Amino acid sequence: ENFQKVGAFKFRGAFNAVASLKEEELKKGVATHSSGNHAAALALSAKMHGVKAYIVMPHTAPAIKKKAVEGYGAEIVFSEPTLESRQETLNKVVEETGAHFVPPFNDVRIIAGQATAAKELIEETDKLNFIIAPVGGGGLLSGTSLSAKYFGSNIKVIGAEPKGADDAFRSIRDNKIYLSVNPQTICDGLLTSLGDITFEVIKENVHEIITVKEETIIEAMRMIWERMKIIIEPSSAVVLAVVLENKEKFQNRNVGLILSGGNVDLEKLPWNK
Structure with missing residues (x-):
């Protein structure tokens, strides 16, 4: 899966999740919290569907992963590396934008x-x-x-x-x-x-x-x-x-x-x- 789009298996799940959304749900974009590969996967999947992606990432995420997410045109919102902080930041983003939350794995x-x-x-x-x-x-x-x-x-x-x-x-x-x-x-x-x-x-x-x-x-x-x-x-x-x-x-x-x-x-x- 290192040869997969975005260099990881995560593209499979993210693309499937975005592809399964109704047109109405897609209009306000998609959002998630991820320290890396799911972030890039959702960013690219959103780009391929012509919608905006908002990605909450811990500021400690590897530079290569931050760069990839930005390269796919997503908007990064930084949080502390704790799950609590990531969740709080994500909730705020979803509230402000109306974007559809696409979880990294539990879906x-x-x-x-x-x-x-x-x-x-x-x-x-x-x-x-x-x-x-x-x-x-x-x-x-x-x-x-x-x-x-x-x-x-x-x-x-x-x-x-x-x-x-x-x-x-x-x-x-x-x-x-x-x-x-x-x-x-x-x-x-x-x-x-x-x-x-x-x-x-x-x-x-x-x-x-x-x-x-x-x-x-x-x-x-x-x-x-x-x-x-x-x-x-x-x-x-x-x-x-x-x-x-x-x-x-x-x-x-x-x-x-x-x-x-x-x-x-x-x-x-x-x-x-």
Whole structure:
């Protein structure tokens, strides 16, 4: 998905959500809060539909992601990096503009859009034993699990998550949603907590969530850059990190990895200490 429009899978869900809106709803534009890829995805989707996009972003968002959103013609409104601040700022924007809120992940239209990535993977090979997808807010993992269920044959779906931001792992283990509090990881796309919709879909359809160490994520990211000659962001590398830390589990199995995006800040590569 690093070769997808906006360089991430998020375009699938955002485009599907905007395309599903009635003409009347589209007139006042669309709005969301996002630290990155969903922001760019909604900005481009809005542009392709000829409508305005308002994006609430934390001022800490990576420079590459701010630049992309502006490049697609969206209006950025900055907030503090807390979910509370992002939500408050978004509410204000929606109130003032009348724009239609398009959530980053906790929405059936978004999940259906993200599901098409795994659907395409399954259509390309019918021999998969596992599909591993990253998990932040859970839109991609939810969609992946639904595609495996309805289009695949006995495929186990695994969520990949950094140990330093393991709220999804704990949420599923304890059967209650934990908020992401002070996450410590380079995976800037996986800092969000599950939503009530994604939580239920994941609980029902995902085989397990596996957490991995930061050093393995960096090792996996470097390996893909070096050996495959493709640029991925740390949030994508987490899926290969799961395999690297659990080699016996996946030995002699056909494993599909969803590389979720490639929007990495080249000034801050994790191996350039």
